[in-house]
Amino acid sequence: MAAYYRPVARFDHARPDAALPLAGGALWFDTVEEMHRDAPSRLIPAAQTPSEALDRLTAPRAPVAGLDMSRAQIMGILNVTPDSFSDGGLHFDPGSALAHTREMIGAGASIIDVGGESTRPGAQEVPIDEEIRRTAPVIAAIRGETDVPISIDTRKAPVARAAHEAGASLINDVAGFTFDPDLAPYAAGAGLPVCVMHAQGTPEIMQVDPRYDNVSLDIYDYLSQRIEALAALGIRRDQIVVDPGIGFGKTLDHNLTLLQNLSLFHGLGCPVLLGASRKRFIGTLGGVEEARHRAPGSIAVAIAGVAQGVQMLRVHDVRETVEALRLWQAATLGKAD
Template sequence: MPYYRPIPRTDHARSATALPLAGGWCWFDTVEVLDRDAPARLIPAQDVPAKILTRLTAPRAPVVGLDVSRPTLMGILNVTPDSFSDGGEHNAPDAALARAEAMVDAGAGIVDIGGESTRPGAAVVPLDEEIARTAPVIAALRTGSDVPVSIDTRKAPVARAAHEAGANLVNDVAGFTFDPALAPFCAEVGLPVCVMHAQGTPDVMQKNPRYENVALDIYDWLDERITALESAGIPRDRIIADPGIGFGKTLEHNVTLLHNLALFHGLGCTVLLGASRKRFIGTIGGTEEARHRAPGSIAVTLAGVAQGVQIHRVHDVAETAEALRLWMAATVAAEN
């Protein structure tokens, strides 16, 4: 089966055959055809099958009110004692609320709140504890802000409590495979979702992950999960797809995924990139301590923006927002 990766461009001088990439700021006129059993080749965009071309070009519907025709930052708020880069900094309710408000002021379009660390080696957190960490912070944020809030959880009871507190979206790092009740709940109450790929659970995911073809394997897995979510009653325009950088991937896997991010537009969904402060950034950039990986994280974020990725999950909101404003001004034509 062939796969189609558009070659994204942002130059103000467009070819006569240029097409918009997912209705956003990038365009393309050439597509790389990938196949598991044949060499890659380039073809004109107009030669792509009509169904795939529609998915590659169609504007994405707003997600929780966010206009994804421009890049959006999702601020990370870990209300945990053990997250890999900021564990313990924001797990007190007052500190969490202050951090959320600061990220919104700095330019976050949505705040992602998680009460269970999914760092490599992390154990499952009891339901009551995860709810106690997240729901009060969501409710407090709701009293003073209308910014959309995402709950980062694998569990239906946690999502239900978060929804009752005011959460607008469910972000599941297990791709809705951990708790079979989670997708039906989201369909029942009309919550948009983010489906992320991970190979294995956090406690074992970094123990020798393997793929036949990392980009195509993950594309197929996400395609299957999106179809399953649609069957559960969640429309495709309410589904965000995340290839899951760092979740069951080696450094080489992560870099290959970054090279091929534009492939995932073929799913017909808004795409999310969550690479902020990940270990591979420290390894390549030479920064051991995670909290000091903002420059490398920003570089990876902008590489994703250059491939049309709509939502970027980041720790360093203010710094990334500044870099993004400059990148867009210097790179993307005003009429886009």
């Protein structure tokens, strides 16, 4: 009977002697939820966790794209698209894109994620040449002004290649490196770190009745398999970031279950990215129809993720998220950074 181990993350300043560091960061745990597909879960002392699983839960994460993974990093979203779900068209113009990038970096973004193809529910695929035309010049312009890391949000090897040549240093694939068979080998050959995300189905159909046997464990197994496949191509595990894919082929209940179980994914031994910013479920629960007005709910979810030890937050509202994170850290961890 396969077991999965979810550390019960804590941040209280009163820390027992038996406490263990969560992924080498500021949070700790002394209790683990042992989870099964075919039996009830149970809480066990952390010391009773198998050594291999415990090593992955506690080991410090290596830097990714030069970023310190012992604390939460802010990934600012730059959509150079006419049709993204919350900011489509706002930064489609290269001048506007560069100005927005400057604003996000000034507000505290430590990495910029550039995407030229909307992956909102129902979105259609963008031709490769058009996606390159949208992203590569903007990446080159950003790189000409700053050394802040840039990631390319794409499913396609030619787009990633053009982005890397323009200055991108991480590939973020919402399709988990399954859409284009040439993308993962390119990342391996170029020595680039990657972010592998889970999505059930393509954007065109992903929200049409998504189903899981056990959403948390199904996605954990999927990401574990993708990590092994990427590692077999030569991409080091410590250079793979995992993203459970909130909102990508998930119902509201699926999203909430994943948020409750985020710390489970530390068992993969990789940094964890949370990308929930302005998603529809936030609007549904918060009673906010327009995506651009969902900053408060997005920040609440982001902080809930940091409280479970996620190492990267992919957000639209950089300034507001950085401010909230700084205050949360000061109030709970006794430090502002």
